[in-house]
Amino acid sequence: MKTDLPKTILLAEYAPPAYQVSTIDLEFRLDPHATRVTATSRFDRMAGAAADAPLVLDGAGLRLVSIMIDGAPVGPDRYDQQEERLVIRGVPAGFVLTVITEIDPAGNTALEGLYQSNGIFCTQCEAEGFRKITYFPDRPDVMARYRTTIIGDPVVLPVMLSNGNPVADETGPDGLRRIVWEDPFPKPSYLFALVAGDLALHEDSFTTISGRSVALRLYVEPRNADKCAHAMASLKKALAWDETAYGREYDLDIYMIVAVDDFNMGAMENKGLNVFNSKYILARPDTATDADYAGIEAVVAHEYFHNWTGNRITCRDWFQLSLKEGLTVFREQQFVADHQSAAVSRIHDVRVLRAAQFPEDAGPTAHPVRPDSYIEISNFYTSTVYNKGAEVIRMLHTLIGEDAYRRGMDLYFQRHDGQAVTCEDFIRAHADANDLDLGDFFRWYVQAGTPEVSVDTRHDPDAGTFDVTFTQTLAPTPGQPVKQPMVVPVRAALIGPDGAPLPMMLANEPADAPQAGALERVLVLSDRVTRFTFMQLPERPVPSLLRGFSAPVKLDTRAEDADLAFLMGHDDDPFNRWEAAQTYAIRVIHRLIADIGAGRPLVLPLEFREAFTRTITDDALDPALVAEALTLPGESYLAETMSRIDVEGITTARQFVRREIGRSLEPQLIALFDRLEAAEAGQPYAFETAAVGRRSLANLCLAYLGAAGGAAGLERAERRFATATNMTDALGGLLVLADQPGELSQPAFDAFYDRWKDEPLVVDKWFMVQATASRPDALDHVLTLMEHPAFSMRNPNRVRSLIGAFAASNPQGFHAADGRGYEFLADQIVALDAMNPQIAARLVGPFKRWRRYDDRRQGMMRAALERIMSRKSLSRDVYEMVTKSLA
Structure with a gap:
């Protein structure tokens, strides 16, 4: 058992830094195993800090070469080098510190x-990676202007990038290139990038609403130069949309994106130099699916939107993480x-929330949108921070309306530009801009858990009233x-x-x-209980509640099967049509599970x-929406609907339901x-809504x-896999073949x-695909x-695609x-854990329930x-996840 227990960080113990940094000048002499970093920073003591307050700097895994204050060496008698801290005593009120x-x-x-990975030097500093580069107050409320000099061999490193704009570029007598980048906007260390x-460079430009020309530069490994067009088009859409929707114009001369294969996250919004996991940049029709194209468009936009909601205005401390992430997910x-x-995009939002956030809220690691403690950020x-945080912003938008929301955002940008702020500051801007009291609404930030809302209805035909009671x-x-x-807004x-x-x-x-x-x-x-009485309704209506999923709650409408079928066919809210189908399917599957337990024969209800x-036979419906409506709830979400999970x-x-649908509706499905x-045959690939919908429904x-195992279906799957001209269709065929016996699946x-x-x-x-396939030898494979x-x-990416996919998305194999x-x-x-604690900690997830x-x-x-x-x-990352899971 671990005896040296990591410290818990508490929001209640937040204190401002004793010293602020106004400027930092970084010099990197790049070498794969011995990169030398010289950091020269201007420090000033904060008002209220003690005159003898030591300078405390963060640092981890560094070899300290030297320290100077105002050009004079600092001897070992004036500092303590701890495991993750450098404490310097006797510093003046204002000084220049140089650390090598x-x-x-x-x-x-x-x-x-x-x-360094695949020969590329790359940084990832969020949340606390900058301390692995140099000693510095690595916290978001220390914001400085950065000037970065990169020195390297121009033959090996022909591209050398950092935040901001390039201001100098020369080759010295030693043959090494020196390029200087300057970022005019103060930023915290987590936004630094190199x-x-x-x-290879894929280049374009964008003219802002005020007429400025911005150079758009997308850097990838040379073999990927032909997979950049969609990401660049997505970036230009995002720049234009943010100007219109939020009045936000880009503020530098250059906007750069770099795609790398080895990256812990999806992407990182470093000021002016985004670093992306290549998964969210590279796309060509034969190598990327419709889902990949959609993901790229969303993530490129997300990271660009951070320029204002995360960069120009950042978090005071890491407890406020949803201030930038929840807000930016909503904007995305x-x-x-x-x-x-x-x-369809709204349905996808809710699928993600229910598959990941609802279990989090119901498990041992449940935490508020704004947590009050952590061990490893x-x-x-x-x-919860990202997706539920976005739902909180969406509820605010629903409650106060589009115009009021825009007034609140305008005030937020005006009031806090260049600052590190809190979730309270964000809500206060909306309250002040619209003369509102949002105190009770703030509970969404500080209370964990998913509210459960039950509904009772009563119709009085004589009085023409319809009562709806929410508990x-x-x-x-x-x-x-x-x-x-x-405070729960229910669109109805x-x-x-x-x-x-x-x-x-209303009465x-x-x-x-x-x-x-x-x-x-x-x-x-x-x-806790709210009743509404509606008038002038002589006939009983069918309520359509929580339209568009207007609040992140679990809603039990107690609707009859007939009402669900009615809403599936008539509700004018597309989300609720889908929701009715999902609820009906969950209900049918629960009844079948009960039949299995009782040893009764399984029968798919005729009404379902x-x-x-x-x-599927209604040609008037959008194919994309039909595909969503007829996709059964996943096993993970079904597990969330049970108090004791029956694997x-x-x-x-x-x-059984999949097989029976495929068997009993075979003629309709084939037709x-x-x-x-046939509608797609001969057409070039296009990532546009109608074509995406057709491919989704066909697959x-x-x-x-394929689930029914009939010859006609398997023949079509083999043909689709063999002749597909795009990855969406090829993968559609492969996924069917993957669940078949080895003589069919292995050749594919x-x-x-x-x-x-x-x-x-x-x-x-x-x-x-192999990790998630239904096969008796799943783990051995x-x-x-x-x-x-x-x-x-x-x-x-490789760990997530095999180990992570098996544990999270193959319940039959993982829970054998x-x-x-x-x-x-x-x-x-x-x-x-010994090589990458962040990735190791994320793999703990399937154990939490x-x-x-x-x-x-x-x-x-x-x-x-x-045993873990x-x-x-054990790292702090894994220790925290495991201890909370066991608590």
Whole structure:
């Protein structure tokens, strides 16, 4: 057991720094194993700090060469070099500090700070990576202007980049190139970036709303030069959209993006120099799926939007992380809704929330959108901070309206530009701009957990009234046993028997009230029980509640099956049409699980099959929405709907439904697939909504046909895989073949790898499809793949595509009754912790719900967690995740 326990950092203990930094001049002499960093910074004591306050600098894994203050050497008697601190005593009120350190980029397997991979020098400084470059107050509320000099061999490193604009570039008598970059905007150290290597340039330009020309530069490895066009187009869309939607104009002369293969995160918004995981930049129709194209457009926009919500205005401390991430995710979601299918993008938002954030809220690592403690900040880049944080902003937007929201954002930008601020500052800007009291709404930032809202309805035909009663509960979470009710905006409509929305007139409401008689209105819940009575309704309406998923809650409408089928066919809110289909499917699967437990024969209800048939045969519906509506809830989300997770029951029932749909609707599915395939035949690939929808629905039809195992479906899957001209269709065929016996699947896997073995991102897909395939030897196959020459534990994408995909997305294999999946994952976490603690900590996730399983599995998962904890050299990252999971 670990005895040297890591310290818990508390929000309540926040204190401003004793010294601020106004400027920092960095010089890097690049060398793979001995890069020398000279940092020269201007420090000034803060008002209120003690005159004898020591200078405390962060630093980790550094070789200290020398320290000088105002040009004079500082001897060892004046400083203490601790494990992750450098404390200098007797410093003046204002001074210039020069620190020289040496680091080993090539040996940096954690991919934090400055590292070298595939010959490319690259930085990742968020959250606390800058301390692995030099000694510095590595905290977001220390903001300085950066000037960076990079010195390197121009033959080996023809491209050398940093934040801001280049101000000098020369080659010295020693043959080394010296390039100087200057960033005019103060920023915290986590936004520093440096990249150097042999990179190809894809270039374009953008003219801002005020007429300035901005150079857009996208750098990739030379072999990827033909995969940049979509990312560049996405960037230009984002620049234009932010000017219109938020009034935000880009502020430098150059905007640069670099794509690298080895990167812990998806992307990083460093000021003027974004560093991306290549997964979110590189796209060509034959190597990237529609989902990849959509992800690139979203992530490129997200990182650009950080220029204002994260860079120009940043966080005071890391507890405020959602101030930039939740807000920027919401801005990204707005952008995507404007450029892709709004209905489908909203469904995807909610799928992510339910698959990742709802389990987080219900588990041992539950925390508020603004946490109040952490051990390792890297562990708090969570779905709660990002996705639930975005839902909080969306609720604010819903509650106060578009115009008021824009006034609040304008005031926020005006008031806090160039500052490091808090979540309270953000909410206060909206309150002040609109003369509102948002005190109760702020509970969404400080209370953890997912509110559960149950609905009771009562119709009185004689009085023509319809009562809707909402009851809100919020279960205890770690450290928060008692909760106050949340402010919950419920977008609602009442659907009449003819399928049309009805006017909504509340009892005792003036006829000229703002929402009186509207066909849709926002009902605001702020108490544990809230009742609304609607008038002039002689016939019982069907309520359509939480339209567009207007709040991140679990809603139990207690609707009858007939009402769900009615909403599937008539609701004018596309999200709620999808939601009705999901709720109906969950209900059917739960009943089948009960039948399995009781030993009863399994039968797919006729009403469910008929509703399914009506949907796929309705040519008037958007194919993309049909594909979403007819996609069954995933096994992970189904698990979240059970108090005790029945692994075998979920898998058996869900597979039965898929098989029965494919078998009983085979003629309709074949006809629809053939029609959709014919519509795409001969057409060049286009990432546009209609074409994406057709491909999505065709592949769904193929998946159901494949689940049934009929010859017609398998023949189409083999043909689609063999003849596809784009990766979306090829992968659609491969996914069907992957679940078939080896004589069908293995030749397809071999052919896929032979064709794409030189494309790392496509090889990631090859690993992922095999890791998630339904096969009795799933774990043994994963172990075999780990010995494949293309697999590397040092590449985060490869780890996620094989080990992470198996543990998170193959419940049948991972939760096999013998417990080998748990032992395997524990082994990989321990092995990874020694080289990349961030990636290792994220692999702990599948263990966090161990208490929700049967007694035997609980015991095996707990034993795996305890074995990890027994390691003496466990990182803070993994230690925090495991201790909280066991608590």
